[in-house]
Amino acid sequence: MSAARGTALLQVRNLRISFGSLAAVRGADLTIYRGETHCVVGESGCGKSVTALAVMGLLARNAVREADRLVFDGQDLLRLSESQLSRLRGDRMAMIFQEPMTSLNPAYTVGSQMAEVYRRHRGGSRAEALDRAEDLLAKCRVTSPRLRLGQYPHQLSGGLRQRVMIAMALMCDPELLVADEPTTALDVTVQAQILRLLMDLQRDLGLALMLITHDLGVVARMAHRVSVMYAGEVVESAPAEHLFGNPTHPYTRGLLACVPVPGKVRRDQPLGAIPGVVPRIGPRFEGCAFRDRCGQARPDCARTVAWQANGEHGYRCVLPPDWTGPASLAA
Amino acid sequence: MLLFLFRRTALAVLVALTVLTFAFVLTRLAGDLAIVIAGPEARAEDVEAIRRAYGLDRPVVIQFFDWAWRAATGDFGESFFFRERVSTLIRQRLPVTLTLGVVGIGIALVVAIPLGILAALHENTWIDRAVGLVAMVGQALPSFWLALLLMLFFGLQLGWLPISGTGSWEHYVMPGIVLSFSAIPALMRLTRAGMIDAMSSDYIRTARAKGLSRSSIVLKHALRNAAMPVVSISAVQLGFMLGGSIVIETVFALHGIGFLAWESISKNDFPTVQAVVLLFAVIYIVLTLIADVANAVLDPRLRAS
Amino acid sequence: MRALRNAGLAFGALVVGSVLFCAVFAELLMPHDPFAQDLTRRLLPPFWLEGHDPAHLLGTDQLGRDYLSRLILGARISMLIGITAVIVSGVIGITIGVVGGFFGGRVDDVVMFIITTRLAIPLILVALAVVSLIGSSLTVVVLTLGLLLWDRFAVVARTTTMQVRTLDYVSAAWAAGCSRAWILGREVLPNILSPLAVVATLEMALAILLEAVLSFLGLGVPPPLPSWGLMISEGKEYMFFDPWVIFVPGITLFVLVMGINLLGDGLRDMVGASQVR
Numbered sequence: 001m002s003a004a005r006g007t008a009l010l011q012v013r014n015l016r017i018s019f020g021s022l023a024a025v026r027g028a029d030l031t032i033y034r035g036e037t038h039c040v041v042g043e044s045g046c047g048k049s050v051t052a053l054a055v056m057g058l059l060a061r062n063a064v065r066e067a068d069r070l071v072f073d074g075q076d077l078l079r080l081s082e083s084q085l086s087r088l089r090g091d092r093m094a095m096i097f098q099e100p101m102t103s104l105n106p107a108y109t110v111g112s113q114m115a116e117v118y119r120r121h122r123g124g125s126r127a128e129a130l131d132r133a134e135d136l137l138a139k140c141r142v143t144s145p146r147l148r149l150g151q152y153p154h155q156l157s158g159g160l161r162q163r164v165m166i167a168m169a170l171m172c173d174p175e176l177l178v179a180d181e182p183t184t185a186l187d188v189t190v191q192a193q194i195l196r197l198l199m200d201l202q203r204d205l206g207l208a209l210m211l212i213t214h215d216l217g218v219v220a221r222m223a224h225r226v227s228v229m230y231a232g233e234v235v236e237s238a239p240a241e242h243l244f245g246n247p248t249h250p251y252t253r254g255l256l257a258c259v260p261v262p263g264k265v266r267r268d269q270p271l272g273a274i275p276g277v278v279p280r281i282g283p284r285f286e287g288c289a290f291r292d293r294c295g296q297a298r299p300d301c302a303r304t305v306a307w308q309a310n311g312e313h314g315y316r317c318v319l320p321p322d323w324t325g326p327a328s329l330a331a
Numbered sequence: 332m333l334l335f336l337f338r339r340t341a342l343a344v345l346v347a348l349t350v351l352t353f354a355f356v357l358t359r360l361a362g363d364l365a366i367v368i369a370g371p372e373a374r375a376e377d378v379e380a381i382r383r384a385y386g387l388d389r390p391v392v393i394q395f396f397d398w399a400w401r402a403a404t405g406d407f408g409e410s411f412f413f414r415e416r417v418s419t420l421i422r423q424r425l426p427v428t429l430t431l432g433v434v435g436i437g438i439a440l441v442v443a444i445p446l447g448i449l450a451a452l453h454e455n456t457w458i459d460r461a462v463g464l465v466a467m468v469g470q471a472l473p474s475f476w477l478a479l480l481l482m483l484f485f486g487l488q489l490g491w492l493p494i495s496g497t498g499s500w501e502h503y504v505m506p507g508i509v510l511s512f513s514a515i516p517a518l519m520r521l522t523r524a525g526m527i528d529a530m531s532s533d534y535i536r537t538a539r540a541k542g543l544s545r546s547s548i549v550l551k552h553a554l555r556n557a558a559m560p561v562v563s564i565s566a567v568q569l570g571f572m573l574g575g576s577i578v579i580e581t582v583f584a585l586h587g588i589g590f591l592a593w594e595s596i597s598k599n600d601f602p603t604v605q606a607v608v609l610l611f612a613v614i615y616i617v618l619t620l621i622a623d624v625a626n627a628v629l630d631p632r633l634r635a636s
Numbered sequence: 637m638r639a640l641r642n643a644g645l646a647f648g649a650l651v652v653g654s655v656l657f658c659a660v661f662a663e664l665l666m667p668h669d670p671f672a673q674d675l676t677r678r679l680l681p682p683f684w685l686e687g688h689d690p691a692h693l694l695g696t697d698q699l700g701r702d703y704l705s706r707l708i709l710g711a712r713i714s715m716l717i718g719i720t721a722v723i724v725s726g727v728i729g730i731t732i733g734v735v736g737g738f739f740g741g742r743v744d745d746v747v748m749f750i751i752t753t754r755l756a757i758p759l760i761l762v763a764l765a766v767v768s769l770i771g772s773s774l775t776v777v778v779l780t781l782g783l784l785l786w787d788r789f790a791v792v793a794r795t796t797t798m799q800v801r802t803l804d805y806v807s808a809a810w811a812a813g814c815s816r817a818w819i820l821g822r823e824v825l826p827n828i829l830s831p832l833a834v835v836a837t838l839e840m841a842l843a844i845l846l847e848a849v850l851s852f853l854g855l856g857v858p859p860p861l862p863s864w865g866l867m868i869s870e871g872k873e874y875m876f877f878d879p880w881v882i883f884v885p886g887i888t889l890f891v892l893v894m895g896i897n898l899l900g901d902g903l904r905d906m907v908g909a910s911q912v913r
Contacts, residue, residue, distance in 0.1 A: 058539055083544070090542030097540075102533040106630075107555045117541045168541070342752070349753045357762065360769045467901070471894035473845055473865075475852045476886040479872055483879055574758035578849055592761055593853065596768045604765050611758035619756075 009034045009176055009208045010055065013069035017050050017232075019062055023281050024050045026232040029307075032225075034175065037202055037209040039219040039240075041255075042229035045278050048212045049098075051229070052178050055210070056095050057085045073175065091121035093176040094169035098184050100161035104153035110164050111149030117171045129171075136167040140197060159190035166197065170205070177202075180212045195222065216259045220244060228252050231278050231289035238313035249315040251290045253327035274328045288317065295326035335627060343620045350612040351402060355395050357608065358601040398605075407606035412598040417606045420591060427497055427587030428576050434503045435510030436569045443515045444561065447522025448549065451557075454527055462523075466516040474575065478509045478582040495584035506583045513575055514568040521564055525557030532556075559629050566622035570615035645902025651895025659712040666705040667693070671860055674700035679878055694884055697867070698874055703881075706862035707888060713863045714844045714892060717778055721843035722836050724782025729789025730832060736790070737797025738820060747794065754787050760849060767855045777856050781843045792835050796828040803827075830907035837900030841893045848889055864889045 012030040016023070025047040032038045040048045053059050055070070057077065070077040072093065077085065089095075097103045105113060114136075115129035122129075130149055137145035140163040153161055162182060169177055179198060183191035199222055202209045213219060219226055223240040228251065236249040247253045254274040276293040288294070291301040300318055307316050315321075358364065365382040366373075373381075382388045386397070401408065407417035450462040485505060486494040493502050529535060530553050538552045573588075580589035588607060595603035658665055668691075678700040681688045688695065694703040736747025766780045800806060806823050814822075848865030850856030857863040859870075864885040871881030 056540060058536060086539075086542040086544065088542065089540055095540040097533065097537065099533050103537045105534040105538070105552050105556070107559075108552075116543065116547075120541070120543055120547075165537070342749070345749070346753050346756050349749075350756055353753075353757065357765060358769070360766060467894065467897055471841070471890055471897055473848055473852075473868075473886065473889050473893070475849060475865075476868055476882065476889065479868070479875060479882050480886070483875060487876060575760060577758075577760055577764070578853065581853060593764070596761075596764050596855070599768070608758060608761055608765065611761060612756045615756050615758070 006036075007034050008032070009073055010210075011069055011071045012051075012055065013067060015051065015054060015065070015067040015070065017047070017054055017059065017066075018064050019060075021282055023285065024063075024232055025054070026281065026285070028229065028232070028234045029237075030227055030234060032176065032208050032210055034208050035206045036224040037199075037211055037222050038225045038227065039211045039213055039223035040227050040229060041213055041216065041219050043214060043278055046229045047232040048229045049180050052095070052180050052210065052212050056089060056093065056178060057082070058089075058095070087121070090117045090169075090174075091172045092174050093178065094172070094174040095178040095180065096162070096165045096169050096182050098181040100158050100165055100182075100185060103165055104161055106153055108152075109149065110151055110153065110156070114149070114164070114168045114171060117168060121172045132171060133167065136170050137164070139170075139201070140164075140167040141193075142167070158186050159194065162186065162190075162194055163197070166194075166201070170201070173205070174207070176208045176210065178210045178212070181214070182211075183218075184214075198222070216255065228255065231281050233289065233316060235290070235317070236315040238315075242313045246313070246321070248313070248319070248321050248323075249290075249317050250294045250296050250319070250327040252315070254293075257327065276329070293328055295328050296323065332627065336624065339620060339623055343616050347613055347616050350616075351399055351609060352395075354605045354608045354612075355398060358605055359391070364601060402606070402609060407609075408602040410595070410600050410603045412595060412600040412603070417602050420603065421588065421606060421610060424586060424588045424591050427585055428573060428580070428589060431503060431506055431510060431576055431580070431585060431587060432569055432573045434507035435572050436514060436565055438507050438511035439514040439518055439568070440561075440565060442511065443518035444522050444554075444558070446515075447519045447561075448526055448554065450519070450523045451526030451530060452549065459523075462519070466519050469512045470516045472512060474509050474513060475578050475582055477512060478505070478579060481505045481509065482583075497586055502583070502585065506579045506585055509579050509582075510572050510576065514565070514572060517568060518561060518565060521561050522557060525560060526553055529553035529557045559626060562629065563622035563626040566618045566625070567615075570618040573614055574611050642902070644898040645906075648895045648898030648900075648902060651891055652899055655711045655892050655895070656715055658708045659715040662708050662712050666702075666708050667691075668702035668705045670701060670705040670709045670862055672701060676700065679874060679881070681878065682880055682884065685880065695880065697881065698870060701862075703867075703884060706867060707864070707885060710862045710864045710867065710885065710888075711892075713774070713857055713861060714847065714889075716774070717781065717847045717857075718840040718844045718896075720778045721781040721785060721847075722840045724779065725784075725786040725839060725843075726789055726832070726836060728783070729786030730793045732786065733790035733793025734797050734820070734824065734828070737794040738801060738816075738824065740798070744794075747790070751787055751790050751794075754784075754790075757784075759784055760846065763846065763850060764853060764855050767850060772855055772858045774857055774861070777847055777850060781846055785839050785843055785846075788835050788839060789832065792831050793828060796831050797824055800824050800827045830903075834900050834904045834907070837896050837903060841896040841900070844889070844896070845893055 008031050010030070010032040012028060015025055015028045015030070017025040028047065028051055030038075030040070030051070040051065042048045050059070050063075054063075054065050054067075055077075057080075059065055067078060072088070075088075077088075080088070104110070111130050111133055114133035115126055118124065118129040118132055119126065133149060134145045137148055142148055142160065142163050148156070148160075148164070153164075156164065166182075182198065183194050186194060195218060198209065198211070201207065202222075209222075211218070211222060219240070225238070226240050226243045227234045227237040228243075228249065229235065230251045236243065236247070236252045238246075243252065244256070247256050251274075258273060274293055279289060279292065281289060286304060287302040288297075288305045291297040294301070296319055298318060305316050305318055307314055308321070310321060365378050365385070365387050386394060389397075398408075405418055407421075409415065410417050410420060413420055446462050446465065450459045453459050482494050482505065485492045492504050493499075495502075530549075532553075535548060535553055538548045543552070576587060577589035577592050579585070580587045581593045584590070588610065591603065592607040594600070595607065674696070677689070677692075677696055678698055679696060682695040682703070683690075683693050685695075692702050692704065694707060697703055697706065732747055732750060736744040763780050763784060767776055770776050801824065806819065809819050809823055847856055847863065848868070851863040851865035852869040854869065857866060859866060867885040868882050868889075871878075871885070875882045
């Protein structure tokens, strides 16, 4: 790897994505540093998966993507053609998905699907590529990797398929790995194994890992840095210890109150909940999208809210960093 | 898998036996065969002689089992009109019809698959609509009329291709094109639907995330999955096509099984008619059987179970 | 795109409507007796060619009969065959399909077997053989086609009945103790009608095409009746010198079949009968 840990690898500024009259992402900012795990967290429909797909250039054809800045290692992704972008994908930035059951092509063996990425970006013989695939499957703790190369996806369990997906993503030593809820579709025990694997790989290979999740437990265990998304916006972003130690945006506080933390939550007290649902946002929406569910809403929440930054910790809210009171409306 | 093969084959045999019975009953529709064979001017003694000669004086059930048993062993008796063994006639004519069928399905696949892919990649655009219109035109064109038009244009106007006969490969071009028209719309729609399905699947998203080239994504990853039903349906279409070869062979005077069928029908040559009906049915049954089995073998998910 | 689709539907309706009009009012529309021969005025060209006779807009055939009049009466034959064959095959196919789909199990196995067997029988060949054996007449052609063309009706009726049968409100009717006949008549049939209407258009087009094929091969509608297929067949002897004799009936046949298919396509989009392909 060229640059050291801690320099910016991916910079996203004011990313906007819309599908027809639906604004899925409305000006999201994100900076992912080399060698760090950056968790993007939020409820379903908040735009976190769409953001990940937009970074990779994998949005559906009916999506409109705009941004002020979308830079990967000094290269402006907005200016790259589809074929130039495809040279980057799978090579220097790779992605794994939520649905391991359907993400592998049923018609080809694991080995041929893994070898294909390597040969596309690095060339070389099929045998070389298969050797590399075997090494990576072993690194992803797949048992009898040589045997797996000749198997078809339907012969593997969900957890195994996700390991194959991870190994396949690592074939070309990418600098950035985007993982979109990689464990949501798996059994709980398998989830833990996959997360452990991702954590170890991230550390051993010095990967920048963009991990999309709705699970704050996962965030707490894995993240170096966290961005919280709500209704298509990043509402708070901070190093993990800051975010958990000093959550500032009412939505972040509400979200954290929903998580049972052993030792902190008392059995006789009800767990937090945020009433209402994520609103559907049209293209001309203004102000804070959380105001209808917020316990601290004020009239000026309906105007454009500025980003407040304090060192590496930033949030999009009119409140001061040390406000107190209920985060969300009572149910 | 073995059980599937067994059940599927048993069904095919059962269908074949039913068609066998049907082919026999079909020729008894006219009433007394002996009168039909003897012709309108025959005397009563002649009719009686014919009845005995062809064994038509026996009970119908005996006639059926006798005929069915021989038919099952490939003996269809002697043709009334050609004065030859029906099996010999079929052996002589079959290569022409099979060549025509293979040319026809070949042209159909070469045209239908690219058009289907094109329409799928441009779903709901004018390209998609235009391709759909082409399919609809193909479906509405009467094959015999199209054959005559091609004859007029390529045969007479341009003088590029022979109008009738079996001499060379050029003789198969126009009949092959006409025959392919009957299969193109179905194969094209199937390719389109399969490609649209495949292109929106998760594994195509994975293929794109891997940075594969557009051609690899479309042709290797999507088409492989979309093509499986197309392959099996094309076998079925080939079966229908061979059945439809009667029209095309008659128009182009191609001396294949279809032409033989038309000749024997117009000459009341029952042994030949029965044999040809049975032959086309058995070809169809075998082709669909092959298609189903091929489908099971091609699809790795079905192969395992 | 939607405009294009509606244009297709409108075109289809227009074509089918005008052919139907010609079929019904043939006697009023025909400028000449379609059977009257005039050997001194044979193979007169149509109006766009030189040497045409204004009295015969589309010219005359090899026996000097007025082509336009024969074309108009031919519309009656095509529509008659198309509609009657659809009724016959519809009754057979829907009965078979609904029985299989509704009762399921062994009954359905038998139904599937019948459909499979029917598909194995070579259609044109058997139709030709039957007509040849029994003798060609309009009735024989209609019945033969009707008895052979029911397969798609049966397949679609079977699948849609199966789908409808498992719907919640049909289960509710079962639970409420309604009789089989009542459920079939009141719940199942009305719900499978729209996909079957689409099948009917497809089969009508197919029946018209097959009649033309049979007549073209000389085993369909007997002469001197002016079936469009027969007109093409009679014209093919002369097509090398007067190609218009096969153009005229061929184009009308093509446009009619195209119109019926467009109508069916429009219908499919309107009723959302995606089961029918």
